[in-house]
Amino acid sequence: MALDKPYKDIPGTRIFDSERASQGYHLNQFCMSLMKAENRERFKTDQRAYMDQWPMTEEQKDAVIARDLNRLIDLGGNIYVLAKIGATDGLTFQQMAGSMTGMSEQEYRDMMINGGRSIEGNRYLHEQKSE
Structure with missing residues (x-):
């Protein structure tokens, strides 16, 4: 049973809670991999092939390619690790x-x-x- 989440009643509020953490686990692991220079280069060379190493959803992969950070947060991304994508760019x-x-x-x-x-x-x- 899901916990009461009063923050869902505030427009535009996106909280990285346990549900988002579970949903975005592989997305966030992908982002953390970008801490290594060789991984950033592999990602920049062929983004799709690099992301295919993680069992991310197609929606997550599409949002990464579009650099749609708000969508990535909705899909379980943690802003602090999503920053690795921005830093790569x-x-x-x-x-x-x-x-x-x-x-x-x-x-x-x-x-x-x-x-x-x-x-x-x-x-x-x-x-x-x-x-």
Whole structure:
């Protein structure tokens, strides 16, 4: 029986919980393999062949190829190990975070310096005002 997860009631919230950890085990192992330079080179040479070494789902592999980090998180990826993909591509964590929000790196940086996102629209759904 699944535990009560009140965070599922907050729009856009993705928590790396036990369900996601189980779902993304092989995806995250693939990402961790990118810590070695020789593996990064093999991945860059033939992404699909390299990923086929792990029993990841096709949806996970497609999301890696698309570099769709939000989808990868939904599919069990842990953002801290997904960062290995970005690093392989020469991206900073700030650039990756910007891409996840639909902002440029500079827009994301400015938003964070100015206090982050507004709470409006990011509350529990049951707490939001009806329009």
